[in-house]
Amino acid sequence: MKVTLHVWRQAGPAAPGRFVRYDMTDVSPDMSFLEMLDVLNQQLIARREEPIAFDHDCREGICGACGMVINGRPHGPQRATTACQLHMRTFPDGAELWIEPWRARAFPLIKDLVVDRGALDRIVQAGGFITVRTGSAPEANAIPVPKRDADLAMDAAACIGCGACVAACPNASAMLFVAAKVSHLGLLPQGQPERSTRVANLVAQMDAEGFGACTNHGECMAACPKEISIDFIARLNRDYIKAAISHEG
């Protein structure tokens, strides 16, 4: 099949960026989207042009490294799929594809389609954990966890930290990412002692990073490769309000 690509090229954070058109022929429908870009990059290298920089690693949809907006959809049009797991058969022959990086102030651009998502790491560093010193843990079965809670916690914990939620949000908000972490740990008995300080710290860091506010569009959920629900955002809000009230009370 043939595809026409318009890829955002930007040499560095300060350099001007623009879309560059590439026409690809002989694309196999069995290729993944990133394999298609690999092939293009090989062609660029053969022509002594600079290949397109894009983040990728596991190519199994779990590491969260890859991420690009394809025709206005983070990770492309397929539901619950990262760019590396998206296959060219998803597109019609002759498709025209616009490929852009995640765009958010909190994700400064490094090069082409590569952005710096360190803001998400810093949010976790601010409190996205359960404080447990190695060796101090009680016997694993000492605290039973209802299956429902464990399953729900797992739904939230499935977040791969790719940043698609931020990219998809009309407000560039990171609420779904933060909500997933707060809910994962807040749903488990082990996470209770730090529940209110955790949510306070995570939210403070999120705001400090310059993400926008949630206005409940739900685009994050639609873009999330792990289909994490915005119900967790309500849970985050509830936890945050509770923490604020109980602290002031």
Add this chain to the structure above:
Amino acid sequence: MTPPVAAHAPATPRLVRSLIGKKVIMAITGVILLLFVIAHLLGNLKVFQGAEHFNAYAEGLRTLGAPFFPRGSLLWVARVVLLVAVGAHIWAAIVVTRASWGARPVGYHALEAVETTYAARTMRWGGVIIVLYVIYHLLDFTFGRVNPSFVPGDVYHNVIASFRAWPVSAGYGVAMVVVGLHVYHGLWSAFQTLGLNRPPTVRWRRGVAGMVAGLITAGYIAIPVAVLAGVLR
């Protein structure tokens, strides 16, 4: 190398300072305003009971709480509450909007809408339209400045006089659709922002929001329609 975490361990949640806090303010003030809109609608619908009832209701608002409270005092309390709510609602909206606009300095070639609704996307401009509408509405029925034949105290007459002009009625109709959309997304958002999503709430949040919004729009539009149709005269 990762820069150190900026805000180091501010273990106290600062509700008002955070963006979530702003949203909470919007949700609470929004609910107050929604309750007003509902009460206002219920009052307005008395117009169908005739001039006497309707004007008595309007007068009743002023003498609410009598004889304990002086005439008009509770009405002023309500007005102050509403003014504060409107002010806070708009302030929070502006802060949140500015934060969001600032959060994406370089826009996309295209960002496709998948999950969001028309109502959600029109919240900001819808809010502006509602403010303009409210100003007109006050000039029309409260201050009588733009009403074709304003008679202080004869609320029924004022309503009929204004709505007889079809452009005014049409404008009101459009404004009520905007209000309905705003209420629909606003109410469902309030559930979300206030964390009211436990089962079974989570299942009927959207439905309730839609129903409330629909009833409000339909109820308010019924009046100009009735005037134009000659049911109310």
Add this chain to the structure above:
Amino acid sequence: MELRSKVPSGPLAEQWERHRAEIKLVNPANKLKHRIIVVGSGLAGASAAASLAELGYNVSCFCFQDSARRAHSIAAQGGINAAKNYQNDGDSVFRLFYDTVKGGDFRAREANVYRLAQISVNIIDQCVAQGVPFAREYGGLLANRSFGGVQVSRTFYARGQTGQQLLLGAYQALSRQIGLSKVTMYPRSEMLDLVVVDGRARGIIVRDLVSGRVSAHGGDAVVLATGGYSNVYYLSTNAKGCNVTAIWRAHKRGAAFANPCFTQIHPTCIPVTGHHQAKLTLMSESLRNDGRIWVPRRKGDTRSPNEIPDDERDYYLERLYPSYGNLAPRDIASRRAKEVCDEGRGVGPGGHGVYLDFRDAIARLGREVIAERYGNLFEMYQRITAENPFAAPMRIYPAPHYTMGGLWVDYNLMTTIDGLYAIGEANYSDHGANRLGASALMQGLADGYFILPYTIGDYLAQVKLDQLDTAHPAFRRTQAEVSDRVNKLVAAGGRKSVDAFHRELGRLLWDNCGMSRAAAGLQEARDRICVLREEFWRDVYVGGTGEDFNQTLEHAGRVADFLEFAELMCHDALHREESCGCHFREEYQTPEGEAKRDDARFGYVAAWEFAGVGVAPVLHREPLEFATVHPAQRSYT
């Protein structure tokens, strides 16, 4: 070079306890004065960095990914073993130990494996306390499932994302220490060399992958947790960035490399679809719990699988290994798959595939149960192949997955360079010649949480280290060498792409040093690798500059190291004139086609000392003594 395993004396079950009681401790005030360098942030690296920081050490942690959370441990699907015996099915520390030694075809050190089995139970406790959402039963207690090569249910899992959840646990512990400024994290930073001063590891040279800046980092000990080298085959289940560079550079600086030819080829991967293929995708081994593996009895049978009646199907694993059936260990399942495909009975394009069929399981348990157990895996399969596993059997084929070989380490996980440690997949230790499913996560976390943090103190407490800064000549020299090499790669103005060299190398190894090996092929491969390496430096084209984000340059450096390392791999495979576990030499097999070990001649760990590029390495042997288990022909029939 002398290999001293430092295994404590005394009965197996008491060795670790005794060792912990005897090793030297660093007093808390002194811990604050030490800086430890940890390279890699996967299960082993993140858990070690976090635990060391908790103890009070200052830690610098490096990873080439943009975030510590993306290390490839994240992709492990199936689960983690622990001898908890929660299922009351007769499991015990000894049984886990025994299964692991036997599964490794008696090529691992008994003492290490026993310790691993002992520690396995602490790992589960630790992870649960961190908030790892393991699968649970309705009563709220932890659930288990069974895995290949064993007959008990001892595997803990979090859906099909166990590695992810365990890594996030370790990443969160690490993040906490970063927030407390005890760990300085350097993402997008690749270690390109080791600095050795007076025979001791004292630092590393790192290239910042964004700015291209090459810098030196000093410390009192260096821990390599840089994973395995399956990407030497080009196509593997590893992440694209996985590489041998860190451990290879350490090897060139004096660390012995053990059993490099022990590479695990995983039986359940999605077959190759075309020449564009960039990597292979693993389907969790847990699928073999309910899926049945078969090929048509007849060669060249092109009927669709559902049209082939039962009596014309060959469920070859069930036929050959009645007691383990489809749960035969990985090496055996892979080899048998290759065998039936080589016979011409393979299915799918090119005949490189066998069926993994859920028809019977769906009939027995119902579609819902299967969907609940494997739903996400089925979806993944369908996304990649556009085929629905509920309607037709999956097609699978073996792919390189894990490397048992790695840097040689003693009982303390120290390499042959003082102060240089290797943990997780980067070392050779516990899996012998074949790793059992759900054991890699166990080993990575055992090393990082529970072993290294103790044993590193033993070294730091005893050694007198001079204060060094990175202006020391050894740092400057090594840094200059790294910069030169980077510049040389950038300047290379040849015609062939880095990727082309990598593919060619991979093909060469897959054909000659993959699932089955023979002397002639290995010799030929070794010669051709030398030629390819020369061609690489003469004819590679990298492009761009060394002063910014240049992914081709990153890849080029890694391929350059693979080209040196691959030769050692073939050398090792050639020297080991026996078959054991994953290492199947065609010349050495039983009449039934099973691996035929030669304990008398090869009952040792082969630790190679670097002697120069293109120069035959020097072999050092660590004899393996089995005081508790008795090596026998592995039987899974």
